Amino acid sequence: MTKYNRQFDLNREELDLIETALRERTANLVDAKRVVANDNEPVAHLDDTIRAGEVLLGRLHNQKVFYRPKKAVYVGG
Template sequence: MAGYNKNFELTVDDIERIEAALRLHKQAVSLERLALLEETDAPSDTTRSDLIDKELSAIHDLLGRLHNQKIFYRPAKAKKAPYVSG
């Protein structure tokens, strides 16, 4: 029986493309959710709304996990100095 590959060889550009695709998909699903909320003449479809909410949550969580795996650069000389962003 085949197992899962736990070693991925993705570049930073690959991860950026994945994140961009997830953001676009999240935007499309969000717009679908808004359109569903704006339908006033149709009865509310709670099952479709729940599915959309679960999908949005899953995409948001995945984007968060990708973000948390990034290592942000900070020069070694600045370790003792206070951090100033921007």
């Protein structure tokens, strides 16, 4: 039985490209949802697709390791 590759080697630029593409896709879907809503057609499938993209962006964000200095005081914001 085949197994999925569970480890990917992506650099920051590649990850940024993926995130930007997902955000642009979501923006396009929201625009499409607005057009379809004006035509009084159901938009549940668009809502599900938008939600799936947002969940994926959240999962990518949660896997990032953010820099925090070990010896100095960290001031966020």
